[in-house]
Amino acid sequence: MSSTVNLDMALISTSNIIPQDQLRRVFEECVKELGGVIQNNNLFLGKEDLGKLTINNRIVLSFSSDYETSKRSEVRKLLRDTFTRRVAIAHENFLYELRKEKERLEKQSQVEAELLNSLKEVETKIEKSEIGFERQNQSECDALRGEIIDAAVAQGYEVVEETTSQGVQLQFIRRDY
Amino acid sequence: MDKKINVLIKKDKTLYIETEDFKGEACVSAVKELFKAFLEIDNLELTSDYYDGEVGIDSGVEVKL
Secondary structure, eight states, rough: OOOOOOOOOOEEEOOOOSSSSHHHHHHHHHHHHHEEHHHHTEEEETTEEEEEESSSSEOOOOOOOOOOOOHHHHHHHHHHHHHHHHHHHHHHHHHHHHHHHHHHHHHHHHHHHHHHHHHHHHHHHHHHHHHHHHHHOOOOOHHHHHHHHHHHHHOOOOOEEEEEESSEEEEEEOOOO | OOOEEEEEEEEEEEEEEEEEEEOOTTHHHHHOOOOTTTTOOOOOOOHHHHHOOSSSSEEEEEEEO
């Protein structure tokens, strides 16, 4: 057994143009402009029941089977054109608010990034100061070893260290790849 | 070829520096670069090895910080 369903739908509003509550309000104004009314989610123009509305983030009208087929094309154009004209302003306002919010968040993230950088700088200073003071309390030879190794590592050298009878032998290697 | 700078920190705090596998004066530049944060090396006391060949153990330098 198989079954088929014939659905005649009018997509009055595509999704996500504006928030759902605003979409409903704009559509209600649109219906009012056309002299219609919405009752129990059914759209009436004049006294005719056009069909059932589904309003979520988009608006779809599912034509009632009783509604004359010949009128459907004209009425769907009328609904869509009227709604499109009315939603344009709400859409502009919505974009304006979103862009303002975006700008605010970008500024905030910039401030946060700057704060994070400052925090990292302070942390690095703390770390370096601690290492410096620790070295200051070592023998001059050990302190020098630490300082030279730091300088070499910062310049991209690998370090091999060995203590010999003559002193501390350091080998700094720069790899050629 | 990998380039090497050997630094011996002697017990009297003197540094003896040798470079390996640098070409020509690159060894002098590398040593100056490595120690630029510590001191300005104006003239290096180069050992005779420096003048012997272009590649190999190039130079020995004594530095007293």
